[in-house]
Amino acid sequence: MSVAFVLCGALAREVIAITRRHGWVVDLYGVAAKEHLRPQRIAPAVEARLQELIPRYERVVVIYGDCGTSGQLDAVLERYNVPRIAGPHCYEMYAGPRFDALMEEQPGSFFLTDFLVRCFEGTIVKGLGLDRFPELRPLYFANYTRVVYLVQEEQPELLARAEQIAASLGLPLELHTSGYGLLEVRLLNLMASLHEERYAPRASTENQEEHRQETAVLTHAGPLQAAQIKPGLKRVQAGVGEGA
Amino acid sequence: MSLKELSDDDLWLQMQDDLYDGQKDEVVEETKEALARGHTPQQVLSEGLVAGMDIVGADFRDGILFVPEVLMSANAMKAGMEILRPLLVETGAPRIGKMVIGTVKGDIHDIGKNLVAMMMEGAGFEVINLGVNNDAQKFIDAIREHQPEIIGMSALLTTTMPYMKVVIQALKDEGLRDDVYVMVGGAPVTESFGQAVGADAYARDAAVAVEMAKAYMARRRGEGVAA
Numbered sequence: 001m002s003v004a005f006v007l008c009g010a011l012a013r014e015v016i017a018i019t020r021r022h023g024w025v026v027d028l029y030g031v032a033a034k035e036h037l038r039p040q041r042i043a044p045a046v047e048a049r050l051q052e053l054i055p056r057y058e059r060v061v062v063i064y065g066d067c068g069t070s071g072q073l074d075a076v077l078e079r080y081n082v083p084r085i086a087g088p089h090c091y092e093m094y095a096g097p098r099f100d101a102l103m104e105e106q107p108g109s110f111f112l113t114d115f116l117v118r119c120f121e122g123t124i125v126k127g128l129g130l131d132r133f134p135e136l137r138p139l140y141f142a143n144y145t146r147v148v149y150l151v152q153e154e155q156p157e158l159l160a161r162a163e164q165i166a167a168s169l170g171l172p173l174e175l176h177t178s179g180y181g182l183l184e185v186r187l188l189n190l191m192a193s194l195h196e197e198r199y200a201p202r203a204s205t206e207n208q209e210e211h212r213q214e215t216a217v218l219t220h221a222g223p224l225q226a227a228q229i230k231p232g233l234k235r236v237q238a239g240v241g242e243g244a
Numbered sequence: 245m246s247l248k249e250l251s252d253d254d255l256w257l258q259m260q261d262d263l264y265d266g267q268k269d270e271v272v273e274e275t276k277e278a279l280a281r282g283h284t285p286q287q288v289l290s291e292g293l294v295a296g297m298d299i300v301g302a303d304f305r306d307g308i309l310f311v312p313e314v315l316m317s318a319n320a321m322k323a324g325m326e327i328l329r330p331l332l333v334e335t336g337a338p339r340i341g342k343m344v345i346g347t348v349k350g351d352i353h354d355i356g357k358n359l360v361a362m363m364m365e366g367a368g369f370e371v372i373n374l375g376v377n378n379d380a381q382k383f384i385d386a387i388r389e390h391q392p393e394i395i396g397m398s399a400l401l402t403t404t405m406p407y408m409k410v411v412i413q414a415l416k417d418e419g420l421r422d423d424v425y426v427m428v429g430g431a432p433v434t435e436s437f438g439q440a441v442g443a444d445a446y447a448r449d450a451a452v453a454v455e456m457a458k459a460y461m462a463r464r465r466g467e468g469v470a471a
Contacts, residue, residue, distance in 0.1 A: 037311075039431065066402060070432045088402050103403065107377055108352045129312025133266070136315050143352035143376055 001195060002027075002056070006049045007063035009033035010090060010115045010123075011183065014152055015063055018184050024191060029053065031064075033115070037127045039068035043076045047204075050080050054201045059194050063187065065089035079204040083194075085186040090115075093186070094150045094178040102176075108145035110171065114152040117162050137169075147171045150178040247277045255281075256291045259324075263296030264303075266316025268323045275324040285331035293324045294366045301363075301451035318359050325362065339370045341461045344386045345396035346374030347430075348407040353400035356430060356450070360396060363450040364457060369394075380407075380414035387420050393464060394457055397443075399430040408433075409441035425460050429453060 003026040007015050010033040019026060029049050035041045046062060053060050062077055062084040077084050087093040091111045095102065102109050116123060125131050128140055147166040151158075154177065166173035193199070250258060255278060262270040271293075278288040300317045303309040309317075345361050347354050354376050361371045372390050374382055383395060399405035408428050415421040428443040438446030445460070447453035 068402065068432050070402070070434045070437065100403070103350060107350045107404075129310070129315075133312050133316055135319075136312060139315060139319075139355060143354060 001058045003059045003061065003194065004029060004053045004057040005061050005063055006031065006046055006053065008036075008065075008067070008090070010036070010113070010119075011063055013115065014180055014183060015187070017153075018180055018187060022188065022191070026061075027057070033119070033123060034127060036067055036123075039070075040072070042067055042069050043072040046073060047076045047080075050076070050082060050201070051204075054080060054082075054203055057201075059199055060201050061085070061187075061190060061194065063183075065093065081200065081202045083190060083199055085183070085190055087182065087186065090183070091150060093183040094152065094181040095176065096178075096182045098176065098178075102148055106145050108143050109148045110141070110144045110146070110169070112147060112149040112162055112165065114155075114158055117149065117158045117165065120161070120165050141169050141171075144169065144171055147173045149173060149175050150181075151175055152178065152180060247274060252278075252281065252283075256295065259292035260296035260299060263293060263317055263320045263324070264300055266313065266320050268320040271320040271324045272327065275327050279327075279331070284337075285328045285335055286337045289325075289328055289332070289366055293321050293328075294363075297321055297363060297366065298451065301449065305449065305451075314359070315355065318362060321366070322362060325365065329365075338368065340368040341394060341457065342370045342372070342390060342392040343394040343396055343457065344372045344374060344383065344390055344392045345398070346378040346383065346386075347376045347398045347400075348404055348411060349377055349379045350407060351399045351401055351404035351430075352376045353430075354398070356400070357396070357398035359450045360398070360429065360447070360453045363454050364396075367454045367458060369457065380411045383411050384414060384418050384420065387415070387424060392424060393461065394425045394427060396427045396429070396453070398428070399433060402432045405430060405433055405437065406441070408443065412442045425457075425464075427453060427456065 003024070005015060005026050005028045007028060007030060009030045012028070012030055015028065019028070031042070031045045031049060035045055042064070046064065050060060060082050062082055064073060064084060065087045066073060067089050074084065085093070090113060092099045094113060128136065130137055130140070147162070147169060149162045159175070163173055247255065247258070255274060259271060259274040259278070262274060274292065275288055278292060279285065297317060300309060300314055304314050343364055345357060345364070347357050358373070361373045365371045372386060372392065374386055387395065397408045397411060399408065412421065412426060415424065415426070425445065426443045427445045427447055428438045428441065429447045433446060435446045445456050447456050
């Protein structure tokens with residue numbers, strides 16, 4: 001069965017690792033993590049991927065939280081009958097029930113993940129405009145009381161970087177080793193039942209004509225060869241490594 | 245050309261431009277210059293600061309400006325407001341209404357809420373800003389103490405926004421619900437969510453919040469202005 005994952009760029013490394021660990025043969029398509037800065041863009045970006053992929057795959061799985069789309073993402077997925085792993089955002093997926101407890105304990109908790117530690121400059125500093133307007137830093141961070149780093153894979157250089165980030169924000173750092181947490185559990189559960197007919201995607205009725213045309217073109221062109229795979233696609237096969 | 249050489253009209257335009265560009269120090273100087281020319285604090289507020297923020301708000305909605313630029317503009321407006329606020333009180337500038345505003349329990353994200361508070365103040369509302377992480381009792385206590393016509397609740401997190409419903413239910417339980425117009429907002433909040441929790445209005449941004457609040461006050465006064 002051909003399977004495509006459409007995933008948030010912030011989860012890419014982790015999903016690749018999980019995919020390898022369980023030997024799944026799937027194609028991965030990313031959506032830029034920076035869309036989180038304007039969550040209203042997430043659902044259209046994912047929908048564009050679905051329109052591209054549904055004619056070509058027997059199953060498509062979306063690996064995203066609601067991520068501030070206020071249900072817009074799920075509304076799109078419902079139209080296409082595409083499943084999404086449960087969860088409001090990656091912090092909850094990693095920390096599980098501990099997330100609510102941490103927020104209850106200190107609402108001013110600023111969360112980091114391995115991705116955010118690696119990409120703090122790009123996603124947070126540049127994303128919030130702090131590279132251009134450093135004077136906005138207190139405005140963004142004044143109410144935070146601690147940095148909570150949900151560690152997926154313990155790596156000394158990431159821990160050191162997290163310490164620097166916390167210091168730059170003037171906040172204490174707490175480490176919580178979460179591993180892949182519920183992200184892996186939920187993905188495993190979904191993959192176990194993905195063969196069921198209820199997960200067969202459908203072209204949205206709003207775009208049926210467009211899909212018919214796209215499918216016709218793809219049928220004519222035949223299956224994609226590795227050399228033809230579009231930029232952004234990572235083919236993952238357990239034990240084989242990444243393709244183009 | 246120095247500020248003093250500008251005509252009044254050009255001074256307002258300069259003030260709006262500098263506010264748009266987030267030039268805090270310049271806006272402060274222009275505010276002082278406008279006052280020195282004998283303009284009322286109310287006039288400086290509306291012709292300079294509010295007019296400038298209106299342009300910022302429109303360009304934000306049109307995707308020309310982004311959050312960091314808006315915040316820089318807001319900082320510039322805030323600096324001007326700090327000069328004008330005591331003068332507005334002193335001169336007894338008319339208030340068109342009173343608002344209590346805060347983020348709900350569990351939510352410490354106050355950038356949008358503070359922007360709304362400042363824009364409401366600029367529009368002539370007296371604003372009681374409760375700050376962040378407010379439980380229902382804090383809203384109730386503030387309503388009893390300040391007797392506002394409007395309360396505003398803000399949340400950034402999907403996990404905290406359901407608390408708005410808790411506050412509204414508490415207002416009902418305390419017999420206060422019909423006394424106040426309840427406005428909600430925040431990044432994950434939507435029109436349908438606002439309706440579901442029983443709010444009177446959802447505002448997608450600060451400028452819309454101000455227009456809704458003004459329209460409500462006009463209706464309340466029996467002026468028959470549509471929302």
